[in-house]
Amino acid sequence: MATDYNFDDVETVKINEETPQLCQILYDDEYKHTIGILLGLLQIREYSERALYLTEKALELLASHYTIWIYRYDILVHLNKDLFEELDWCEQVALENEKNYQIWNYRQLIITRILATTDESSKKKFDPHREFPILQSMLESDPKNHHVWSYRMWLVKKFNLFKDDRENEFVNKCISADLWNNSAWSHRFFLKFSQEKDIPEETFATEKVYVQDYIIESPQNPSTWNYLTGIYKKYNKSIVDLEDFCLKFVDIEKIDDPNYVKSSFAIELLAKIFVKQQKNEASIQLYDILGSKYDPIRSNYWDYEKKKLISH
Amino acid sequence: MANKKDEERLSYMLGLLGRKRESQFRVDPKDQEQPGDDSEYEDIYTNHQKRDMIQRIANPEYAFNPVASLIEDHYVSATRNTQEDTEMDILEAYKENPKLHFDRDSHLNYIKRSLESKLPHYYKSLDANHPWMMYWLANSYSLISDEPLFSDIKELINDKITRCIVRDGLGGIAGGSNQIGHAASTYAGILALVSTENYELLDKIRPNLYKWYMSLKLPNGSFRMHVNGESDTRSTYCVLSVAALLNITSEELVEGTAEWLQTCQTYEGGFAGVPNTEAHGGYTYCALASYFLLYSHKKEFSKENSFDVDGLVRWAVMRQYGIEGGLSGRTNKLVDACYSFWIGALYPLLESITDQSDLFSREALGHYILRCSQSQKGGFRDKPGTSVDFYHTNYTLCGFSICESYFTLEDKEEKEDKEEKEGKEEKEDNPQKPLAFALKYKLVKGDISLTKVINPVYGIPFELAQACRSYFITKDHENAS
Numbered sequence: 001m002a003t004d005y006n007f008d009d010v011e012t013v014k015i016n017e018e019t020p021q022l023c024q025i026l027y028d029d030e031y032k033h034t035i036g037i038l039l040g041l042l043q044i045r046e047y048s049e050r051a052l053y054l055t056e057k058a059l060e061l062l063a064s065h066y067t068i069w070i071y072r073y074d075i076l077v078h079l080n081k082d083l084f085e086e087l088d089w090c091e092q093v094a095l096e097n098e099k100n101y102q103i104w105n106y107r108q109l110i111i112t113r114i115l116a117t118t119d120e121s122s123k124k125k126f127d128p129h130r131e132f133p134i135l136q137s138m139l140e141s142d143p144k145n146h147h148v149w150s151y152r153m154w155l156v157k158k159f160n161l162f163k164d165d166r167e168n169e170f171v172n173k174c175i176s177a178d179l180w181n182n183s184a185w186s187h188r189f190f191l192k193f194s195q196e197k198d199i200p201e202e203t204f205a206t207e208k209v210y211v212q213d214y215i216i217e218s219p220q221n222p223s224t225w226n227y228l229t230g231i232y233k234k235y236n237k238s239i240v241d242l243e244d245f246c247l248k249f250v251d252i253e254k255i256d257d258p259n260y261v262k263s264s265f266a267i268e269l270l271a272k273i274f275v276k277q278q279k280n281e282a283s284i285q286l287y288d289i290l291g292s293k294y295d296p297i298r299s300n301y302w303d304y305e306k307k308k309l310i311s312h
Numbered sequence: 313m314a315n316k317k318d319e320e321r322l323s324y325m326l327g328l329l330g331r332k333r334e335s336q337f338r339v340d341p342k343d344q345e346q347p348g349d350d351s352e353y354e355d356i357y358t359n360h361q362k363r364d365m366i367q368r369i370a371n372p373e374y375a376f377n378p379v380a381s382l383i384e385d386h387y388v389s390a391t392r393n394t395q396e397d398t399e400m401d402i403l404e405a406y407k408e409n410p411k412l413h414f415d416r417d418s419h420l421n422y423i424k425r426s427l428e429s430k431l432p433h434y435y436k437s438l439d440a441n442h443p444w445m446m447y448w449l450a451n452s453y454s455l456i457s458d459e460p461l462f463s464d465i466k467e468l469i470n471d472k473i474t475r476c477i478v479r480d481g482l483g484g485i486a487g488g489s490n491q492i493g494h495a496a497s498t499y500a501g502i503l504a505l506v507s508t509e510n511y512e513l514l515d516k517i518r519p520n521l522y523k524w525y526m527s528l529k530l531p532n533g534s535f536r537m538h539v540n541g542e543s544d545t546r547s548t549y550c551v552l553s554v555a556a557l558l559n560i561t562s563e564e565l566v567e568g569t570a571e572w573l574q575t576c577q578t579y580e581g582g583f584a585g586v587p588n589t590e591a592h593g594g595y596t597y598c599a600l601a602s603y604f605l606l607y608s609h610k611k612e613f614s615k616e617n618s619f620d621v622d623g624l625v626r627w628a629v630m631r632q633y634g635i636e637g638g639l640s641g642r643t644n645k646l647v648d649a650c651y652s653f654w655i656g657a658l659y660p661l662l663e664s665i666t667d668q669s670d671l672f673s674r675e676a677l678g679h680y681i682l683r684c685s686q687s688q689k690g691g692f693r694d695k696p697g698t699s700v701d702f703y704h705t706n707y708t709l710c711g712f713s714i715c716e717s718y719f720t721l722e723d724k725e726e727k728e729d730k731e732e733k734e735g736k737e738e739k740e741d742n743p744q745k746p747l748a749f750a751l752k753y754k755l756v757k758g759d760i761s762l763t764k765v766i767n768p769v770y771g772i773p774f775e776l777a778q779a780c781r782s783y784f785i786t787k788d789h790e791n792a793s
Binding site for chain 1: 494538579588
């Protein structure tokens, strides 16, 4: 890498060094020097190779410095740089700064620009699958990284990967590796149900079976119950259908004995089903036992649900 | 399947990550540790250990004691294991800290020390967060001190924020001097200036901020953080909250915003930052607080195109855990004291909508804050085993304040009817007064509290938010007449 750029002519700016100053950071010399020059270059809007080089150095020192990302993007555009190389470089930075989120917005900017500046026939056409390895490694390391999942959502939407085999296989694997990974379930919901027009009726049936099998495997998992009730709401189906399924996890006759209760979420859903069946008394009993026995931390909430029934 | 080149890249990348720490799970379930006889035994053993510990630390005088679930689910995974470990750490903390005390002097010392002493070089990680540091620390101080901020400290806060203001506000407020304006830095900077009651400076920049905000507005109704920046419920809240404080909200500014927010509510009931991602505590706070800035009548929550209040209530109350007492930010994630505010503030807002005084357990959250998050040396931490920091100290104190107060919404229609009969008109605020400024509070314990009451839409003392808006309302009235 070139290190022979000369910055002697640049007027460096102060980076919060004035004294007295609250929360004064004792910057190391390298940081103070690099950022001082870079922000100096930014002030005179210099879009040059040496400025580009310096943004890289600066981001190595502090990847969460959003100003540098904004500046770097402008430099790339002005110098008409190869944006695919930029994506490769970005991956390194992402891997070294797992918690950083500026980079994922930056990556969206770069890809959006690639799409705007290349056409269908171009050799440099962007293939969204090139993103899969980096996303996979990031999510293997932190399976609930919110920013990475959000970026994945953006990618799927942008390139219509809803029915992509690799995408669907990936989310299946994430779920089977950890049924309690709610980020994976959220992404699945997005893949299956977010396209307003094109959701076939059979998806409801297959997803219902899919999630019910996993509820049976781990009945006290909130992620799967949320998914199940989520699809009922999405399709406007009556939850009364789920009565028998819920009764697999709770024996109403012996509800006082924890040996006969496998899921508090089944009790909650039964309480809602009973309301639909105009069995308010039965519903109130279930809310009572949630509050007193199976979910006491939320006793105020169960009381509130009860109160709604009494006042109506 | 992935091609060879992809596989090479993947293994190279995993190698890079592996240098730093072990991968938490393999996507291929074959590689994952299967629950065999040993872990089955371990599971029973820890459960026994846990119950034993819970019994030993229980104090009959307390309104909250950790409770283990009576329902057993023996499924084992990475999520279950980290949750299990965290519960044990937290029970350990409850055992070590049996008393409920609030160490105000240590916290005040921690805050002063943090403001005034020089921070070691690794604090450069906060170099794009200077206004945030001012807000977190000044606000923490305001919440627990009987004295106002010292005038020299106030002056230095003003100096620092002034150096971050870009072109008198036309470019917003930046994360540090000579950086680019950012809507979240602007939010933090403005709250810091509200803490120092520097209305003169606020007045000077507010017309320019309005122009800057209009330049960040997107056709879908949301706002960007900065030029070419992300737009989500967070950036949107940052804009709306400042606009209401400075009385620069206009119809044009908020056109389409409520409709856009509604698309961010997920199937779980909480809100995501953008449509179709996972419901999350921070983004949900920003969304609900935004509604309190956009709506001026309670009945607007029952409009057909508003969000699903019941769904949000359910998601919000599910964030509290029975052993920890504290709050988590997402389904199946761990508790973290910062959610004492991001999730904690949802409760009083939802309580004010539903006319229910207690939707969650204030006692349980109070125990988590005082016994697990509080450090005896001053400051608050995420959870036992982590270190205190400015961010957690501020949001934990905000959360603690929520445990000490109840909020209701004044019934505007009723009030207007009454005033009409009495021949009065509301003069103190404009007719589109946002609900954020129609909140009323009372203390849980009658007349005592350890912290000042906050405005849950802002996370600053209630009176400070009110004073700032009133100042600009009056000023704009005078200018108009």
